[in-house]
Amino acid sequence: MALAVAGRIRQKGKRPLLPLGSHAGVRAIIFDYGGTLDTGGTHWGKQLWHAYQRQQVPVSEELFREAYVHAERTLGKNPIIKPDFTFRKTLETKVEIELKYIEERIDGFNASLWLRPVVDDLYALTLSHTRRSRQVLTKLAQKMPMVLVSNFYGNVATVLREMQLDTLFTSVIESAVVGVRKPDPRIFSLGVEALGIKPSETVVIGDSYDKDIEPAKAAGCRTVWYIGEGWNDGLPDATHADAVITSLTELE
Template sequence: MIKGLIFDYGATIDSNGTHWAEVIWNQYQTAGVPISKANFRDAYVYAERALAVNPYIKPEDNFLRLMQVKIRIEFDYLLGEGILSKNDTTDSVIDTIATGCYEDARKSVEAAKATLDVLSARYPMVLVSNFYGNIQAVLDDFKLTSYFPVVIESAVVGVRKPDPAIFRLGVEALALQPEEVVVIGDSYRKDIQPAQSLGCDTIWIKGAGWDDSEAAVHHDKIITDIAQLQELL
């Protein structure tokens, strides 16, 4: 019997299953940044690794500020590699891309709230996220705090997905047994597999991923829109 829910945040609630690399790439294209997708992906990985080991993001930074910092790191990498020029990497271009990403996230979050309203009335919910130390500021800005009284953030607890230990913390926060908990996430490797290894039930919100490695993966509960959770839960 289902008694509680664990949600992933990034790419689950704020982009409805679409990997954030795809969201950012779309904004690069809209802004007319003259690079290939392969070069963009290299910059994306570089920025993710830099953010993981350097305190560039402050706890009070909202999602817009996070995106401004992230895009600046990507642009600095592309500039250093000689892929972009200084004219391509102005603050104005960074703000255009970051603002576009912020608006994409805001729209996805607003659309998700109808489902979160329904589910939070039925079940206690916990958020488990790989994030940069500012997830609370992001939730506050998007008016999501009330849905998740407990937030387990990798940068705070010192454990990152796909380590099942971070989901175990979520289960413990719910004060339930794993088999009483459903985990909802967008990544089969980082959300579904580790949660299943604990004995949790899982629902995979499957959208455009980082690559095709999970395209053929079978799972008995796949959705393509967060609103479909109301039917399953």
């Protein structure tokens, strides 16, 4: 699906801004985290749903989507995730909220039976995706400075250490810390300021068109849209994407 979407966009005139290390004028990179470095471009909602399917959790996709949105809103409004939470602990917290939401709506559903299988499945997959991302990032970090800009819960520094990514970024801009969230373009401007260069000399790479590509372009940056499996069907017109990729290896 992602390959087909990328092909359609490229046919409309989107030419790769790649490889980054050889493109004139690009002096630094800003990366998104969730859905970009840890899932292979797949939206986290879909990543979770596929784990539920693999573990044969008895729930409809419609109810799962409700549970996912409920968990995201709960974590966004309440300081449940602590700065020392690892990614695994964060994942356990999120999935537990989802499963309890489902338990309240399905007679006989036992949330505790499914927590460990779903979390084990997802954590192993996340480690695999992140390992591949780390290989690409290590090469890119030798060419130019990189900054991370992420909507996260205040524990992204802990997660980066856990995933062995903490030494690859010169700065980390986290929404819970700076008080600005995507899709506000100001969060990308903070990333550019940390780099000390012009927005036009910076390329932003992310999986979300609405939360990464559009606001980054509004901040004056160049953009690379990492297309994977999205949360919803349909395709934006991609006007603000300077390039599209379906694998981070295309950046090398």
